[in-house]
Amino acid sequence: MGLKFELLKTSGNARRGRIYLPHGVVETPTFMPVGTNANVKLMTPKLLDEIGAQIILGNAFHLYLKPGLDVFRFHGGIHNFMNWQKPVLTDSGGFQVFSLREGRKITEDGVLIRSPLDGSKHMITPELSMEIQHAIGSDIVMAFDYCAEPGISHQDAVVALELTSLWAERSLKKLRSLSDQAIFGIVQGAFFKDLRLRSAKEITSMNFDGFAIGGLSVGEEYDITLDMTKFTAPLLPENKPRYFMGAGSPKLIVDLVDSGIDMFDSVLPTRVARHGQALTWKGKLNIRSAKYKFSKEPIDESCGCYTCKNFSRSYIRHLFDRGEVLGQILLTIHNLHFMMDLSKKIRESIENDTFQELRGEVLKYYA
Amino acid sequence: MGLKFELLKTSGNARRGRIYLPHGVVETPTFMPVGTNANVKLMTPKLLDEIGAQIILGNAFHLYLKPGLDVFRFHGGIHNFMNWQKPVLTDSGGFQVFSLREGRKITEDGVLIRSPLDGSKHMITPELSMEIQHAIGSDIVMAFDYCAEPGISHQDAVVALELTSLWAERSLKKLRSLSDQAIFGIVQGAFFKDLRLRSAKEITSMNFDGFAIGGLSVGEEYDITLDMTKFTAPLLPENKPRYFMGAGSPKLIVDLVDSGIDMFDSVLPTRVARHGQALTWKGKLNIRSAKYKFSKEPIDESCGCYTCKNFSRSYIRHLFDRGEVLGQILLTIHNLHFMMDLSKKIRESIENDTFQELRGEVLKYYA
Numbered sequence: 001m002g003l004k005f006e007l008l009k010t011s012g013n014a015r016r017g018r019i020y021l022p023h024g025v026v027e028t029p030t031f032m033p034v035g036t037n038a039n040v041k042l043m044t045p046k047l048l049d050e051i052g053a054q055i056i057l058g059n060a061f062h063l064y065l066k067p068g069l070d071v072f073r074f075h076g077g078i079h080n081f082m083n084w085q086k087p088v089l090t091d092s093g094g095f096q097v098f099s100l101r102e103g104r105k106i107t108e109d110g111v112l113i114r115s116p117l118d119g120s121k122h123m124i125t126p127e128l129s130m131e132i133q134h135a136i137g138s139d140i141v142m143a144f145d146y147c148a149e150p151g152i153s154h155q156d157a158v159v160a161l162e163l164t165s166l167w168a169e170r171s172l173k174k175l176r177s178l179s180d181q182a183i184f185g186i187v188q189g190a191f192f193k194d195l196r197l198r199s200a201k202e203i204t205s206m207n208f209d210g211f212a213i214g215g216l217s218v219g220e221e222y223d224i225t226l227d228m229t230k231f232t233a234p235l236l237p238e239n240k241p242r243y244f245m246g247a248g249s250p251k252l253i254v255d256l257v258d259s260g261i262d263m264f265d266s267v268l269p270t271r272v273a274r275h276g277q278a279l280t281w282k283g284k285l286n287i288r289s290a291k292y293k294f295s296k297e298p299i300d301e302s303c304g305c306y307t308c309k310n311f312s313r314s315y316i317r318h319l320f321d322r323g324e325v326l327g328q329i330l331l332t333i334h335n336l337h338f339m340m341d342l343s344k345k346i347r348e349s350i351e352n353d354t355f356q357e358l359r360g361e362v363l364k365y366y367a
Numbered sequence: 368m369g370l371k372f373e374l375l376k377t378s379g380n381a382r383r384g385r386i387y388l389p390h391g392v393v394e395t396p397t398f399m400p401v402g403t404n405a406n407v408k409l410m411t412p413k414l415l416d417e418i419g420a421q422i423i424l425g426n427a428f429h430l431y432l433k434p435g436l437d438v439f440r441f442h443g444g445i446h447n448f449m450n451w452q453k454p455v456l457t458d459s460g461g462f463q464v465f466s467l468r469e470g471r472k473i474t475e476d477g478v479l480i481r482s483p484l485d486g487s488k489h490m491i492t493p494e495l496s497m498e499i500q501h502a503i504g505s506d507i508v509m510a511f512d513y514c515a516e517p518g519i520s521h522q523d524a525v526v527a528l529e530l531t532s533l534w535a536e537r538s539l540k541k542l543r544s545l546s547d548q549a550i551f552g553i554v555q556g557a558f559f560k561d562l563r564l565r566s567a568k569e570i571t572s573m574n575f576d577g578f579a580i581g582g583l584s585v586g587e588e589y590d591i592t593l594d595m596t597k598f599t600a601p602l603l604p605e606n607k608p609r610y611f612m613g614a615g616s617p618k619l620i621v622d623l624v625d626s627g628i629d630m631f632d633s634v635l636p637t638r639v640a641r642h643g644q645a646l647t648w649k650g651k652l653n654i655r656s657a658k659y660k661f662s663k664e665p666i667d668e669s670c671g672c673y674t675c676k677n678f679s680r681s682y683i684r685h686l687f688d689r690g691e692v693l694g695q696i697l698l699t700i701h702n703l704h705f706m707m708d709l710s711k712k713i714r715e716s717i718e719n720d721t722f723q724e725l726r727g728e729v730l731k732y733y734a
Contacts, residue, residue: 037689038682044693046673067660067685074661075681083677293434294441306413310450314442315405318434322404325692326411 002139003182003209005241009351013233013260016350019210019241021087021139021182023079026054028241028262029346031253031339032089033270036062038082041270042325042332045084051305051333052340055086055139057265060132061093061124065115069135077137089265090138092129092171094145094186095245098218106146108163126170134178142212143171145186150219157190164188165202172206182209184243190215191224193231200235210241213261217246226255233260250279250342251366254359257346269339273331276320279338283365285313287331292317305337306330369506370549370576372608376718380600380627383717386577386608388454388506388549390446393421395608395629396713398620398706399456400637403429405449408637409692409699412451418672418700419707421453422506424632427499428460428491432482436502444504456632457505459496459538461512461553462612465585473513475530493537501545509579510538512553517586524557531555532569539573549576551610557582558591560598567602577608580628584613593622600627617646617709618733621726624713636706640698643687646705650732652680654698659684672704673697 004020017028033040033048036059040048048056058078067081075081078088097104097111103121105112110125126144133141144167148160168185175183185208189195204211213232216225229244236242241262247253248266256264269279276288280300287299298308299316307316307330319327342362349358371387384395400407400415403426407415415423425445434448442448445455464471464478470488472479477492493511500508511534515527535552542550552575556562571578580599583592596611603609608629614620615633623631636646643655647667654666665675666683674683674697686694709729716725 037685037691039686039691039693042692042696044673044696045677066689067681071660071681071685075663075679081679081682081685083682293438296442306411310412312442312448314434314438315448315450318404318438318448319406322433324404324406325409326406329409329411329696 002180003241005210005239007238011350011353011355012258014257014346014350014355015242015260015262016347017241017262021055023085023087023139024054026087027347029257029350030054030263030343031248031269032057032263032265033336033339034265034267035082036267037066038063038078040336041274042329043336045082047333048084048336049086051337052344053086053336056084056088058088058090058136058138060090060129060136061096061113063090063136064093064132065117065122069132072135072137077135079137087139088136089140090133090136090142091245092133092142092144093124094142094147094214096124097145098147098149101149106163108166110144110167111146126167127174130171130174130178134175134181137181139182140210141175141181141183143168143183143185143208145188145214147215147218148188148190150191152190154192154195157192157195161189161195161199164199168203168206168208172208184208184210184212184241186212186214186245187232187236188215191220191228193228196228196232197235200232204235204237208240210243211236212243212245214245216244217252222252225252226259229256229261230259248339249366250362253342254346254362257355258359269335270332273335274328276327276331278331279335281365287313287316287327288320289317299331299334300338303334303337303341305334307334307337369547370608372577372606374605378717378720378722379625381624381713381717381722382609382627382629383714384608384629388422390452390454390506391421393454394714396624396717397421397630397710398615398636399424399630399632400703400706401632401634402449403634404433405430405445407703408641409696410703412449414700415451415703416453418704419711420703423451423453423455425455425457425503425505426460427457427496427503428463428480430457430503431460431499432484432489436499439502439504444502446504454506455503456507457500457503457509458612459500459509459511460491461509461514461581463491464512465514465516468516473530475533477511477534478513493534494541497538497541497545501542501548504548506549507577508542508548508550510535510550510552510575512555512581514582514585515555515557517558519557521559521562524559524562528556528562528566531566535570535573535575539575551575551577551579551608553579553581553612554599554603555582556599558587558595560595563595563599564602567599571602571604575607577610578603579610579612581612583611584619589619592619593626596623596628597626615706616733617729620709621713621729624722625726636702637699640702641695643694643698645698646702648732654680654683654694655687656684666698666701667705670701670704670708672701674701674704
């Protein structure tokens with residue numbers, strides 16, 4: 001099918017891998033920047049390329065609403081549309097089942113969701129999700145799933161799990177009928193180990209090209225996130241990539257890699273950048289602070305990004321102080337570069353069997 | 368002093384010149400992008416360099432308020448502060464005498480202006496303006512002037528003119544005592560030719576390094592702007608650069624060059640970009656229009672900018688439709704590139720004595 005995965009090396013549970021996709025090779029572990037509306041906020045594709053992004057995310061549901069499938073078909077897919085010629089992964093809309101709860105209606109057929117743009121109602125089925133992701137032309141398609149909310153009862157979580165399995169089967173069948181794009185199945189099961197076990201068994205019994213752990217990092221305690229991941233990851237086949245959906249904090253990322261995860265994504269690094277928070281090798285830094293008014297230092301002296309090589313904390317603080325969007329642009333460049341640098345250092349440390357030292361270093365600054 | 372000007376060629380009244388400044392050479396005629404708060408909105412210095420900007424503007428009054436002179440002194444000037452190593456021109460705050468009329472108080476000493484940031488009152492004198500521009504370290508300093516409003520009576524315009532001449536003298540004296548930065552005098556006189564004549568005589572009698580025409584393009588009829596410029600420009604010495612303050616429309620620019628002007632600036636190209644308006648060689652284009660939903664064409668097929676070489680109207684329209692700032696960034700790149708391209712074509716046409724053909728071409732699309 002549309003993906004080849006090589007597991008190059010392991011070090012403890014950490015995995016160094018390589019994914020071959022139609023638009024290029026992805027070295028894992030890797031962070032994937034999120035580009036919900038066919039752009040990573042404030043970043044040109046050229047800048048994304050310069051910070052070393054290997055693969056970015058798109059959002060099937062949002063792209064279905066705008067610009068719409070006719071536009072993607074007209075352009076022959078998202079790569080031409082946004083002129084990003086490296087791999088793209090699209091989520092299925094399953095997360096919107098979780099995030100757009102108001103007015104939604106779930107049936108065996110699919111989910112009725114209200115558009116956050118105009119309130120219009122849209123029935124999203126596994127089949128429609130596949131048609132959307134086919135039109136978008138992503139390198140990796142995600143099965144349509146039911147991402148349950150924290151606090152869900154065991155009984156309700158069973159329903160969500162069963163729908164997820166049913167929809168996974170329909171997603172796989174539909175996509176294979178449409179294209180040879182790669183598709184990942186998603187393991188759900190909320191915060192119940194018996195359900196995680198059952199979901200993993202059911203989902204991995206299907207012929208997906210990779211597997212994701214969904215429904216975590218949605219508001220629950222950190223220890224639960226990690227406990228569930230450490231329980232679930234070993235249930236996934238070794239010879240296929242493993243993707244944890246929605247992880248962007250350096251602490252969580254090193255702990256996920258330590259649990260055998262290969263891929264992770266989050267809006268966090270770009271969102272906090274727009275609010276003035278920089279991620280550095282010595283922890284977080286709030287550039288709005290008055291203490292940087294007279295600082296000639298870069299955000300992170302060990303960083304090689306465009307922002308750190310050219311601008312002082314003093315200047316970036318001034319831009320935020322005056323509400324100049326260039327400040328947000330410069331911090332977005334830095335934070336994404338940091339995430340790619342972190343990914344690269346993780347890969348190197350697995351190759352050199354020094355991952356635990358790196359993890360310890362990160363955890364020292366990100367508690 | 369801090370400037371050398373060569374008049375390389377004339378073609379009719381149009382002038383092809385070259386200004387040597389501490390941070391580089393400026394080929395004229397040229398458009399100068401405006402960077403009020405020590406940044407051209409949405410543009411990194413790298414992007415400014417790529418679109419061919421030769422010199423940018425800063426705003427003395429705004430920079431005095433934020434980040435403040437202590438920050439400029441700490442960094443050794445604006446070039447290091449914003450990491451822009453090409454020439455910078457600063458306006459004197461005189462335009463704020465015009466634009467921040469509410470609560471202002473004008474005396475012979477200077478002008479009491481209210482901060483648009485917090486309402487605090489600031490007494491700006493010619494001497495303070497020079498101290499500010501000295502701390503900023505611009506390549507070209509502007510004398511502190513009194514930019515009068517349209518509709519001003521002849522009697523009041525005389526007062527403004529006399530203050531402008533008085534302040535010009537004090538500006539020149541003060542700056543020469545501080546540094547060897549280049550300084551331009553500003554001719555005022557509102558919309559009265561006798562006053563323009565008198566102001567030009569008084570200002571050009573002082574040993575400025577260049578001269579600006581101020582107080583035009585502030586809301587009056589187009590024909591008056593042009594009539595006043597055509598009357599005033601020949602009153603300025605041939606061997607020094609001539610700067611028309613506040614011109615950003617392609618039509619006005621070719622008409623100003625036709626009147627013997629060398630330099631012009633405006634926020635217009637960047638401001639309209641943020642609202643979805645592109646400047647092209649076939650006129651203005653509103654990218655928000657539904658008719659571009661299915662357009663694979665670039666903004667301007669004859670344009671060589673990053674935006675036009677990489678993105679379709681369809682994609683940029685989508686970004687504006689979704690409120691993604693990347694759309695504004697891409698149009699800002701394009702519009703500034705267009706202005707620099709227009710400047711370059713104007714220079715070439717003067718060299719080749721084909722300026723009138725170029726002007727005719729521009730006026731065909733910009734009425």
